Amino acid sequence: MKLERILPYAKKLLTKAVKPGDIAIDATLGNGYDTVFLAELVGETGKVYGFDVQEEAIAASHARLSEHGMLERVTLLHEGHENIKQKILAVDYGRITGAIFNLGYLPGSDKTIVTKPNTTISAIEQLLEIMEPEGIIILVIYHGHEEGAIERDALLEYCRKIDQKSAHVLTYQFINQQKNPPFIVAIEKR
Numbered sequence: 037m038k039l040e041r042i043l044p045y046a047k048k049l050l051t052k053a054v055k056p057g058d059i060a061i062d063a064t065l066g067n068g069y070d071t072v073f074l075a076e077l078v079g080e081t082g083k084v085y086g087f088d089v090q091e092e093a094i095a096a097s098h099a100r101l102s103e104h105g106m107l108e109r110v111t112l113l114h115e116g117h118e119n120i121k122q123k124i125l126a127v128d129y130g131r132i133t134g135a136i137f138n139l140g141y142l143p144g145s146d147k148t149i150v151t152k153p154n155t156t157i158s159a160i161e162q163l164l165e166i167m168e169p170e171g172i173i174i175l176v177i178y179h180g181h182e183e184g185a186i187e188r189d190a191l192l193e194y195c196r197k198i199d200q201k202s203a204h205v206l207t208y209q210f211i212n213q214q215k216n217p218p219f220i221v222a223i224e225k226r
């Protein structure tokens with residue numbers, strides 16, 4: 037297939053936005069794969085802040101980062117991403133160039149712990165306020181389950197209304213696949 041798949045495309049956008057020395061945010065640590073990816077992008081001189089409300093996700097991410105020798109450049113926070121502004125050092129605000137939200141629940145874990153539109157939207161608004169112009173926020177939307185479809189609708193409604201003077205917003209999605217695989221919304225601050 038020549039068309040770029042969803043997750044590689046998300047990574048490509050983050051690679052364009054996040055450079056060595058920058059600050060990046062993993063808003064939903066989960067198993068920590070994206071955290072490692074962002075930690076590679078920011079390099080030794082940058083920093084990643086990772087958020088998750090589950091202790092298990094913090095532990096999994098800690099182990100993965102340790103394996104890659106990248107713990108020093110990552111701050112792991114057992115906190116909801118809706119507290120993003122409060123938890124990030126003010127000196128770091130203008131250096132944030134990328135953020136990713138992997139939404140829904142963590143496979144193999146407690147399926148009742150899911151991301152919620154209100155807190156996701158609150159985090160996006162805070163990020164749009166503090167991040168650097170041309171910084172990119174990626175939402176990976178898993179809408180194959182019932183709650184995921186509700187989350188998708190709420191987020192799309194919100195994202196469509198973001199003032200075009202403040203951000204560019206796109207969706208990238210295969211629209212003829214079975215089982216509703218994930219798609220992305222990318223938001224670039226202007």
Ligand code: SAH
Nearest residue numbers: 064066088089090116117138140141150151
């Ligand atoms: N659906 C994805 C994985 C999503 S993991 C996939 O299939 O690959 C989503 C993570 O978000 C979970 O680890 C969960 O604990 C976390 N989470 C839920 N609400 C959160 C919040 N308010 N702030 C930060 N993390 C949250």
